Structures are given as C-alpha cells and as structure tokens.
Amino acid sequence: MxxxxxxxxxxxxxxxxxxxxxxxxxxxxxxxxxxxxxxxxxxxxxxxxxxxxxxxxxxxxxxxxxxxxxxxxxxxxxxxxxxxxxxxxxxxxxxxxxxxxxxxxxxxxxxxxxxxxxxxxxxxxxxxxxxxxxxxxxxxxxxxxxxxxxxxxxxxxxxxxxxLEKIEIDSCPIPDRSGFDHEKYQKVSFESTGRKSASIMMTYGCPFSCDFCSKPIFGSCVRFRSLDRVFEEIYDIISYGYDSLWIADDLFTYDMGFLKMFCKRLIREDIGISWSCLSRVDSVTGDIAALMKMAGCKKVYLGIESGSDEVLRLMNKKITPKDVISGVDTFKNSGLECSGFFIVGYPGETVQTIEKTFEFALSLGLDEISFNVPYPLPGSKLYERVSGISDEDWTFENETRFLYESEFDENWLSKRIRQTMEEFERVKMTL
Missing domain, CATH: 3.40.50.280 (Cobalamin-binding domain)
Structure with missing residues (x-):
C-alpha cells in the first residue's frame, strides 16, 4: 500500500x-x-x-x-x-x-x-x-x-x-487539479463575477516589508517560474472548463520583463482567457498596463491601505497618496478595472486619518473598494506589537472585528464603513 x-x-x-x-x-x-x-x-x-x-x-x-x-x-x-x-x-x-x-x-x-x-x-x-x-x-x-x-x-x-530555487520549482510537475469539485467552484465564481476563475501562481516571494504582512512560506526572495510550465498549467486549467485566471502571486507585476513576456505570449497564442492580479500602485507604466489589457487582463487589485501619508509610513508601505492617484489613473486610462483594499483603525492612527482614508477611497474612481480592520497575521511586525489576541478569534469571516485590544470602537467603525460603502455605490450609480 x-x-x-x-x-x-x-x-x-x-x-x-x-x-x-x-x-x-x-x-x-x-x-x-x-x-x-x-x-x-x-x-x-x-x-x-x-x-x-x-x-x-x-x-x-x-x-x-x-x-x-x-x-x-x-x-x-x-x-x-x-x-x-x-x-x-x-x-x-x-x-x-x-x-x-x-x-x-x-x-x-x-x-x-x-x-x-x-x-x-x-x-x-x-x-x-x-x-x-x-x-x-x-x-x-x-x-x-x-x-x-x-x-x-x-x-x-x-x-x-x-x-526553493527556481530550478527546483521548474522541476516539479504542474499542480494536479483532478478530483476537485470544479462544477461547484465554477458556479460560485460565475455567480459572483460572471467568469469561471481558477487560481495560479507564477512567482514566489515578495521583497517588500509591509508592517502587517507575513510571508513565512515564500519569503522575500522573488523567483519566477518558467513560462513554458506556466502555459502548460494554463492549458490544463482550461481543460477543466475555466475561462479566467486569478493570479495569486504576492506581487505579480514586480518585474516588468517577466510581465511583458507573459502578456506577449498570451497575445501570441490567442488563448482567449481573461485574468486578474494583485499589483502595487507604483510598479506599472502606461505602456505595460495597455499591454496587460490587450493580453486579457480585466482587473487589478491594489493594496492602497490608507489615504494618509503618516499611516502609510506606519505601515511601511513605501508609497504615498500621490503614488496611489497616479497608479490608479495609469490602470484606468488603459481600460482596466481597479479594486482597492483599505485598512482602517491601524495602531497609531486617529479618527481624522480614518476619515481621510474614507474620503480618499471615494475620490479615486475605483470600480470596487473594501475596508478591513488591521489583521495581525502571525509573523508580521504588527502581530508582535499588539496584545490580547485569542486563538479562537481567527475563525471569524467578513467582520469588522478587532482581534487585539484596540482604541477604536468596532461599532462606530462598522457604521462608518457601511456608510462609506453606501456612498460609494451611490457615486457609481451616477457615473
């Protein structure tokens, strides 16, 4: 056996x-x-x-x-x-x-x-x-x-x-997707987005050190898979009935050379599959964003986090609100949808900086926004600083709920998030 x-x-x-x-x-x-x-x-x-x-x-x-x-x-x-x-x-x-x-x-x-x-x-x-x-x-x-x-x-x-080294990564066969309940996964995806999406990873590691981030598995060294292996996997994904990719890399747009080669190959092979990915706001030029659009990219997800320079420094994001405005404009001018992630209630910020982030999120012309309270992942610098975390707290989903002792009131923050989301939907309706 x-x-x-x-x-x-x-x-x-x-x-x-x-x-x-x-x-x-x-x-x-x-x-x-x-x-x-x-x-x-x-x-x-x-x-x-x-x-x-x-x-x-x-x-x-x-x-x-x-x-x-x-x-x-x-x-x-x-x-x-x-x-x-x-x-x-x-x-x-x-x-x-x-x-x-x-x-x-x-x-x-x-x-x-x-x-x-x-x-x-x-x-x-x-x-x-x-x-x-x-x-x-x-x-x-x-x-x-x-x-x-x-x-x-x-x-x-x-x-x-x-x-693993790149040569070790490329020596492995593509993931074995047989046996999963693809019909149910595709149904959930289609009902939410209108596409049947599967996840794929093409790069491993992230060189940045955001205060709230933990990366115990893939570490800080960025490694790139062979595009031959990547495309072998894409064709396998298509064989199961998927028509879209969620590129789950921490930082897919980190290297312009790799990104350009991937996009050009997608265009050349005319696979006809759409895709979305995570990106920093400061890593892509207008020419590359236009190439992403031509290659089937539909949406980019941006870790914006805050509208306050001071809070962005606390988070060690290495970006400014000006970078955010420029980056969002770059993607949207190329016809790409933009989704923004924000964190409110960060240790060290104030009610004023929280309100500034709400206002900033509404001003950017994003297609989608989401707000979360700080999530102190084990292994992050944020986790080391906060106190009062209980192991059973990790099982909650989609709640404005602090896992540590915070100076901000959860009820007030939930109300302001709800009000901001309602205002966002009203603004979208008028566009």
Whole structure:
C-alpha cells in the first residue's frame, strides 16, 4: 500500500466570497507524488461538513496524512487530526503551511512531523522514502533530517523554513487539479463575477516589508517560474472548463520583463482567457498596463491601505497618496478595472486619518473598494506589537472585528464603513 492523504480543512460557511478556488498547495504536492507512483487522495473540505470529511479520510486508510494549516484553518485542522487519530492511529500525521512554519514546536506537539516553508520536494521525498522502506520503525529511527529540508519534530528534529530555487520549482510537475469539485467552484465564481476563475501562481516571494504582512512560506526572495510550465498549467486549467485566471502571486507585476513576456505570449497564442492580479500602485507604466489589457487582463487589485501619508509610513508601505492617484489613473486610462483594499483603525492612527482614508477611497474612481480592520497575521511586525489576541478569534469571516485590544470602537467603525460603502455605490450609480 502506497497511499498519501492530503487535507485542506476549509469548510464553506455560506458567506459569499468573490474568490473561492481549489486549493493549490495540495494540488502541487499531489502532482509530484503521483509522478512517484503513489496513490493520492486530495481531501478538499470546502463543500463538505466535518463528519463527511473524516469519514472519507478514514476510508482511504492512508499511510501518511498531511494537513494544511493556516491561521483561519487551525481549529478545523486540529479537530480533524483528533478525530482521525482515533480512527486511523497507524497513519503518520504531518502539518504544513504558514502556521506550522512559524510555530513548528506548537504543532509538533500534536503532529508526528512538521514541514516548514516550501515543502514540495522535501515532503514528497519523505513520503516516497518512507513507503519504500521495509521496516517503518527503523526508517524513522535512522532517518537523516538533512535529506528532508524543513522537517521538524518534537523529538529533536529541527530545521529552518525552506525556500526553493527556481530550478527546483521548474522541476516539479504542474499542480494536479483532478478530483476537485470544479462544477461547484465554477458556479460560485460565475455567480459572483460572471467568469469561471481558477487560481495560479507564477512567482514566489515578495521583497517588500509591509508592517502587517507575513510571508513565512515564500519569503522575500522573488523567483519566477518558467513560462513554458506556466502555459502548460494554463492549458490544463482550461481543460477543466475555466475561462479566467486569478493570479495569486504576492506581487505579480514586480518585474516588468517577466510581465511583458507573459502578456506577449498570451497575445501570441490567442488563448482567449481573461485574468486578474494583485499589483502595487507604483510598479506599472502606461505602456505595460495597455499591454496587460490587450493580453486579457480585466482587473487589478491594489493594496492602497490608507489615504494618509503618516499611516502609510506606519505601515511601511513605501508609497504615498500621490503614488496611489497616479497608479490608479495609469490602470484606468488603459481600460482596466481597479479594486482597492483599505485598512482602517491601524495602531497609531486617529479618527481624522480614518476619515481621510474614507474620503480618499471615494475620490479615486475605483470600480470596487473594501475596508478591513488591521489583521495581525502571525509573523508580521504588527502581530508582535499588539496584545490580547485569542486563538479562537481567527475563525471569524467578513467582520469588522478587532482581534487585539484596540482604541477604536468596532461599532462606530462598522457604521462608518457601511456608510462609506453606501456612498460609494451611490457615486457609481451616477457615473
């Protein structure tokens, strides 16, 4: 028996989401494991309940079970782990993802092993070697941790997070998207946007150090995938019935050379697929924005965050409101839709700077805006400064709710966000 189970422990709460995609992480691992001749089950819990998820997991009876853990999924992950251990105690249980990368000791107390960082190569090699061994206990006792970078356990195995080189990234097959409920994902996407979107990643890492950002998996070094691999994946995505891409890179527009080559190849191959991406406001010229439009880009999502110079400095955004105005104009003049993300109630700002951000958001002529309170991600500088965070707080979705002790009143802030959104919709109606 050579079976690996990988679990993505997100359960849809019914709250409307603009972006809901099959999980890329376990799809990437599955592609590598299948190439090694290992039977894989990708258990995406999105459209299941926990009882059905545990039932399917137990019936698969895997030798190794990997569970993806990020901040908002930690409670689900630990609940599934507890229930599965009771049903399948002989399986090896492994945690991966952002939270185990940041706090390996915490998860090593509950899981057999943790893999830190980009585990695509190390985790899959561990699975292959373990299953090839005749004596499982002997394998564990004699295991050389240097063979599996990023591995961590409570019994003394310690390591730093792993970040793959470009050549290692390109050596991996494209993500295995088979078996996901594509019909349901496409239905959710189409109802929200009028397009059937799937996610894809083309670059890894971000060189900037925003105060509120945490990047434990991909780190600060930017690496670019081979465009041949990228386009192989795009054609695979299309084969499942998708007609649009959400480019999930932290900073897709970071390198103008890579962006230009991607756009020109899309135009040349005439794939006919639309796409959207994240971008900084200060990274794209008018010529490049026009090329993005020609290549099928529909919308860019901009991390604007604030209309106050002072607050932007607190956030270490390395932009100014003037940069924002110029960047939004650049994209909109090229016919691209612009969505702006804003953060209000940041530690160190005032009611006056919050109101300035509301006013600024309404003045930019954006096609879409959203406001959130600061979200102190573990690993961020913001997380280190605030206090009063409770682990169970992470499970809330789409609420104006502080996870730490803030000087701002949540009710007042919720009211002002609602009023600003209503004003935004009124302004849009007159355009």
């Amino acid at each position: 050579k079976k690996v189970l990988m679990i993505y422990p997100y359960f849809s709460t019914g709250i409307k989401k603009d972006q809901l995609f099959p999980p890329l992480g376990i799809a990437m691992l599955s592609g590598v494991l299948k190439g090694m001749g290992i039977e894989v089950m990708k258990l995406d819990c999105t459209f299941l309940d926990i009882d059905e998820a545990v039932k399917r997991a137990a019936e698969f009876d895997a030798q190794i079970t990997g569970i993806y853990v990020m901040t908002t999924l930690s409670e689900n992950a630990l609940n599934i782990l507890k229930r599965l251990r009771g049903k399948r105690p002989d399986s090896i249980y492994i945690a991966g993802g952002p939270l185990p990368t940041l706090y390996p000791q915490r998860f090593a107390e509950k899981f057999d092993y943790v893999f830190r960082g980009e585990a695509t190569i190390a985790f899959t090699k561990f699975c292959s070697d373990y299953m090839a061994s005749f004596e499982k206990t002997g394998f564990m006792e004699a295991m050389d941790p240097e063979e599996y970078p990023g591995i961590f356990s409570g019994s003394g195995l310690e390591s730093e997070p792993v970040h």
